[in-house]
Amino acid sequence: MSELLKITDLRISADEKEILHGVSLAVNMGETHVIMGPNGAGKSTLGSAVMGSPEYTVTGGNITFLGEDITGETPDKRAKRGIFLSFQNPVEIPGITLASFLRSAYEQITGERIKLFEFRKKLKASMEVLDMDPAYADRELNVGFSGGEKKKAEILQLLVLRPKLAILDETDSGLDVDAVKTVSAGIKAYKETTDGSLLIITHNTKILDSLSVDRVHLIADGRIAAEGGAELIGDITENGFGKYIGQVAE
Amino acid sequence: MKEKTQVADVDRAFYDFRFDEDESDFLGTGLTPEMIGEISAEKNDPEWMRKFRLHSLEVYRKLEMPQWGPDISGLDMDNIVTYIRPKKRMQSDWDSVPDDIKQTFEKLGIPQAERESLAGVGAQYDSELVYHNVRKEVAESGVVYTDLESAMHDERYAEMIRSHFMKLVPPTDHKFAALHGAVWSGGSFVYVPDGVRLEIPLQSYFRLNARSAGQFEHTLIIVGENAYLHFIEGCSAPKYYEAGLHAGCVELFVGRNSTLRYSTIENWSKNMYNLNTKRATVAENGRVEWVSGSFGSHVSYLYPMSILNGRGARAEFTGITFAGEGQDLDTGTKIVHNAPETSSYVNTRSISKSGGISTFRSSVVVNENAVGSKSAVSCESLMLDSISRSDTIPAMVIKTDKADVGHEARIGRISDEAVFYLMSRGLDENSAKALIVSGFADTVSKELPLEYAAEMNNLINIEMKGSIG
Numbered sequence: 001m002s003e004l005l006k007i008t009d010l011r012i013s014a015d016e017k018e019i020l021h022g023v024s025l026a027v028n029m030g031e032t033h034v035i036m037g038p039n040g041a042g043k044s045t046l047g048s049a050v051m052g053s054p055e056y057t058v059t060g061g062n063i064t065f066l067g068e069d070i071t072g073e074t075p076d077k078r079a080k081r082g083i084f085l086s087f088q089n090p091v092e093i094p095g096i097t098l099a100s101f102l103r104s105a106y107e108q109i110t111g112e113r114i115k116l117f118e119f120r121k122k123l124k125a126s127m128e129v130l131d132m133d134p135a136y137a138d139r140e141l142n143v144g145f146s147g148g149e150k151k152k153a154e155i156l157q158l159l160v161l162r163p164k165l166a167i168l169d170e171t172d173s174g175l176d177v178d179a180v181k182t183v184s185a186g187i188k189a190y191k192e193t194t195d196g197s198l199l200i201i202t203h204n205t206k207i208l209d210s211l212s213v214d215r216v217h218l219i220a221d222g223r224i225a226a227e228g229g230a231e232l233i234g235d236i237t238e239n240g241f242g243k244y245i246g247q248v249a250e
Numbered sequence: 251m252k253e254k255t256q257v258a259d260v261d262r263a264f265y266d267f268r269f270d271e272d273e274s275d276f277l278g279t280g281l282t283p284e285m286i287g288e289i290s291a292e293k294n295d296p297e298w299m300r301k302f303r304l305h306s307l308e309v310y311r312k313l314e315m316p317q318w319g320p321d322i323s324g325l326d327m328d329n330i331v332t333y334i335r336p337k338k339r340m341q342s343d344w345d346s347v348p349d350d351i352k353q354t355f356e357k358l359g360i361p362q363a364e365r366e367s368l369a370g371v372g373a374q375y376d377s378e379l380v381y382h383n384v385r386k387e388v389a390e391s392g393v394v395y396t397d398l399e400s401a402m403h404d405e406r407y408a409e410m411i412r413s414h415f416m417k418l419v420p421p422t423d424h425k426f427a428a429l430h431g432a433v434w435s436g437g438s439f440v441y442v443p444d445g446v447r448l449e450i451p452l453q454s455y456f457r458l459n460a461r462s463a464g465q466f467e468h469t470l471i472i473v474g475e476n477a478y479l480h481f482i483e484g485c486s487a488p489k490y491y492e493a494g495l496h497a498g499c500v501e502l503f504v505g506r507n508s509t510l511r512y513s514t515i516e517n518w519s520k521n522m523y524n525l526n527t528k529r530a531t532v533a534e535n536g537r538v539e540w541v542s543g544s545f546g547s548h549v550s551y552l553y554p555m556s557i558l559n560g561r562g563a564r565a566e567f568t569g570i571t572f573a574g575e576g577q578d579l580d581t582g583t584k585i586v587h588n589a590p591e592t593s594s595y596v597n598t599r600s601i602s603k604s605g606g607i608s609t610f611r612s613s614v615v616v617n618e619n620a621v622g623s624k625s626a627v628s629c630e631s632l633m634l635d636s637i638s639r640s641d642t643i644p645a646m647v648i649k650t651d652k653a654d655v656g657h658e659a660r661i662g663r664i665s666d667e668a669v670f671y672l673m674s675r676g677l678d679e680n681s682a683k684a685l686i687v688s689g690f691a692d693t694v695s696k697e698l699p700l701e702y703a704a705e706m707n708n709l710i711n712i713e714m715k716g717s718i719g
Contacts (some may be wrong), residue, residue, distance in 0.1 A: 051674050054666060075673035076682075084674070091671040095689025101675075104685075108676035140689075157675065 004029045004066060004197050005050065005083075005165055011060035012042075012049050019045045021222040022061065027165065032191070032198040032211055034233065037219035038241050043201045044088060046219065047167045050199075051085040052078050065165070080109055082164030082196075086154040086171050092142040098153060099123060099137040102160055109161055126159040130186045148179040155186035159193075166190060167199045172207040184210050205237050220245045280328060281307060286432055293399055293435070298412055306421040306431025313425040320549045320578040320607070325495060325523050388448065393479075394441040395452055398468055401439040411439065414470060418501040418529045418557075426497040426525040430466055434499065437467035440481060444474035444505070451480035451513075451699065469500040473508045475533075480511040482699065494521045494548070502530035504538050506560065511539040515702060517709060518547035520576060525551050534560030534589075541697045542569040544581050545709055553611060555584035558592035558620075569598040570694040570706075573606030573638070574713055582611035582643075587620035587653070596627040599691055603634035603713075609641045614648075614655065621652040631661040632690050634683065684714040 005027040012020040019042045027033050035043050049056050050063060052075040062071040065081050093101065103119050114122075120137075127134055130152050142150050151171055158166050168187070172180050188210055190196060200208065216232040218225045218241065225244040226232065236244075286307050290300040315327070388395050394407065401407045421431035442448060473479050483500070496518060504510045510530070518524050524547040530538040540554045556565035567583040585594040600608040610629045631640035642659040664686055672682035688695070688707050695703040 051670075053670055055670070074679065075670060076676050076678045079674055079676040087671060087674075091665070091668045093668060093672070093686060093689050095692030096685060101672075101685070104681075105675035105677065108678075108681075161675070 002029045003027075004031075005199070006064045007046075007050070007061070008064075009061035010046075010049065010058065010063065012045055013057045013059050014045070014055055018059065019056070019222055020049070023219070023222070023224055024061075025217055025224065025227075027197050027199060027215075029164070029197055030195050031214040032200065034208060034213050034216045035199065035201045035219055036203060036216060036233070036236055036241075037225070038203070038245065041219045042222040043219050044169050047085060047169045047199070047201050050078075050167060051075055051083060076108070079105075079163075080111075084158055084161060084163035084166045086151075086158060086166065086168045088169040088171075088173065090142045090145075090150045090154055092140075092144075094140050094143050096141050097138050098141050098156075101141050102157055105157070106160060109163075122160060123156075126156055129159060129189050130156055131182050132156065147174045148176065151175060151179070151183055152186070155183055155190075158190050159186060162190070162194045163196060164194075165197045165199065167201070169201045170203075171200075172202055172204050177206075180206050183207065187211065205233050208233060218244050281310070281432065283307060289433060289435070294403070296402055296408065296412075299402065299415075302416070303432050306416075306428050309421045310425060310428035310432055313422075313428055315425055316551070319551055319580045320609070322523055322525070322549055324548070387450070388452065391446050391448060392443045393446060393448055394439065396439055398437045398439040398470060399435075407439065407441065410441065410472065411470065414472060414501065414503060415468075416499070416501070418503070418531055419499050419527050423527065427499065427527050430468070430497045430499045430527070434466045434468045436465075437498075438469045438471075440469075440471040440479065442471075442473045442477045442479045442508075445476050446474070447478035448480070451482050451511075453482040465496055465498075467498045469498070471501070471510065471512075472503045473505050473510050475505040475507055477505065477508040479509075480513070482702070483512065483514040483516075494523055496522055496524045496526060496547075498526045500526075500528035500554075502528075502538060504530060504532045504536040504563075506533045507535045508533075509537040509539065511541070512554075513541040513698060513702070515543040515545070515698070515706060515709075516547075516552075517545040518550075520546055520548055520574075522547040523549050525549075528552070528554040529557070530555070530565070531557045531559050532563040532565065535562040536560060537564045537566070539566045540568065540583070541694065542567070542581075543694065543698070543706055544569070544571040544579055545713065546577075547579065548577060550577075550579040550581060552579075552581045553584050553613075555586070556594065557586045557588060558594070558623075559588050561589045561591055563589060563592045565592075565594045567594075567596045567598070568694050568697045569596075570691050571598070571600040571608050571610070572710065572713055573600070573602045573608040575604035575606060578607040578609075580609045580611060582609075582613075584613040585615070585625060587614075587616040587623040587625065590620060591622040592620055593624040594626070596625075596629070597693060598629045599694055600629070600631045600640060601634065601687055601690065602631070602638035602640050605637045607639045607641075609643060610659075611643045611645075612657075613645045614657075615646075616648045616650060616653045616655060618649045621650050623650075624654045625656070627657045629659050630690070631659075632687065633661070633663045634687070636663075680714055684711050687714060 003026055007023060007025050009022045009024055010020055011018060011022055023046060037043050045056060052073060058071055062069055065083065070078055107113055123137055124134060132152055142153060145153060171183060175183060184207055213230040215229065217227050220241060283304055286303045290303055402411050416431055419427050421428040440452060471481060502510055502512060532538050538556050542554060544550055544552060558565060565585055569581060571579050571581045573579040583596055596612060598610055600610055602608040608631065612627050614625050614627060616623055627644060629642055633640050640661050644657050646655060648655055664683060668686055669682045672685060673679060677685065687710050691710060695706050698706060
């Protein structure tokens, strides 16, 4: 086995308030993990903390990536190591087109220049996978995009940047059935073409239908409340979080 | 990736140039009629100009310093002469130009010969040739593009200049206009005859080598009827002077059905007091379009003014101001609607960082006769940290109820969330912030000619690198 991400006893605070109270989990190369849990449990906090969000302070534990401690690293360095976060609410950046932004991100992450023509080709191919109107390439980054379009634009970045680990934060939330299908197809394409790992944060299981899940972590109240294989998804879908949360409280 | 050079703020000490003892006979004396006379003699002024300078000097002596804007007490007014008649010109010595200025030139991709010229040390300037070629092409279309001083002596233009010079900006306008009237030197004269639409932009860039051009330069542009001109003033390379006062003057006369587009990127060295006056008058169905980028300087007062004198005349103002550490930039625009159905559109962006102060000041006056006029003013400010400041001071005087006037202002800080988002895609903090700022400035950059837009983005990157991290 080769371990990609390892989180050990991670404690995270925001505004002096502890949100994660010691979380440990490990993702191996090529694996697909799912993080589930009720609202406010700390799922998104975990995803953002792995990316290095300045909003959160690590007060204990550590994060390693391919064996190296990245706990204190800035987000850009983590991105260059191959970590990607698909944002739940992608930020609008006026004045910069999606294409030019993504090209400079590509160059930063790979460390090599890419000809405009070549990049356009790559971009177009990925947009087709996501059934995106090519005109979006020349629109300002996320500005005036609908919720669904923003999510598609995130998955587009995932396909172009080809990270080793993709953290998808509620990528399916607020999407209609067709959009969930398209986004799922994009995630599948990422998986098939890169053999990267996935850490999918969700409370909707639709998006998981077309993926083979290796491990499920249930987070409640800032702790891992339960862990298991893909069978846990079915159980939670049927019976809810109730019995697991009970265990934490006790 | 292209390597970005770190360019720190200019070392002030270098600019705090004072004359040493052999200049002492001038110190403390202030401006005298004799000195103005000397300037006139040196320039071989026609009689009317000699009198004009002396009259301006009298006005200058009577007027008070402006008290309503940024602090300019750092200007040594008692020794104003030191700003005007530096006996000690820059030695023609490239080695004495500060490294950061050189680096900036390099970053902007300016050829060595031009760098030397821009730094005021070059004796010969390759673009001189370009300038002459432009002049030839332009001359064939009947357009006059020359320096103001020689045009005054050309009988074809002498009368035109006499009847327009400082008629829009009279010396009585304010103290520094009066100073300009007394000591102006260098500048451009452009005349576009009726019916001529000049496709290529004229650029004062080509003339920067003119001796002492740039500090008290006067630009006079007269556009006839049914004509078009795009004039580009300056360039984004830092202008470098040992003396820290710039009091230029721009007067634009736009004829019926004509359009004049006036683009500027000013980037003064950070010891400079930039007290510049620009004004346009627009005749029936004419149009003036200002595109103005203000970078550099220690203090700026800059409010290009458009006077819409003919029915249907229109003014557009697009501006960007970037105030960094130690800078207090007070910029904006003034519009006077003085005829029916006139319109004005103002769109500005200002950026402040590292303690810089950026103030947007606008004044819109709609006179009684300007019925059916429209004005829309929109300004947005972006502060990059909590120690910088941004203010908006809009003034409106509307004397008719048959006008449509609107104003909107937005002031915001750079969002941590946006920076995190961009960093999560591999951009370091500086690049992420620079990208956000470039995007914010985009509305102005896209008004600029392509190569200037690229230079402006470079400038933003340089300014961003300057202090963060």
